[in-house]
Amino acid sequence: MRRFKSSKHAQRFLSAFGPIxxxxxxxxxxxxxxxxxxxxQDRFQQWNEVTGVKLAA
Structure with missing residues (x-):
């Protein structure tokens, strides 16, 4: 639980971070x-499409 103020905050972060x-x-x-x-390469391309990140040149 480093740097988390509560166990609920840690759980909320980890529940989102796990699948990613x-x-x-x-x-x-x-x-x-x-x-x-x-x-x-395919997974990073999917991630960039979902998040709307554009690659620089």
Whole structure:
């Protein structure tokens, strides 16, 4: 509970953070390097589309 003022605040943060973190942490041991890179690239592209982030040049 570092830096959280209450357990409710920590739980609220972790309940939102869990699915997001899982999106960017695929099971690496089951993938080849090329597949892993492609998968992460696709997931970051999805994240950028959802959040509306535009890539610089």
């Amino acid at each position: 973190a899982g999106h960017f942490q695929p099971r690496r041991h089951r993938l080849r390097a090329g597949e892993y890179r492609t998968l992460l």
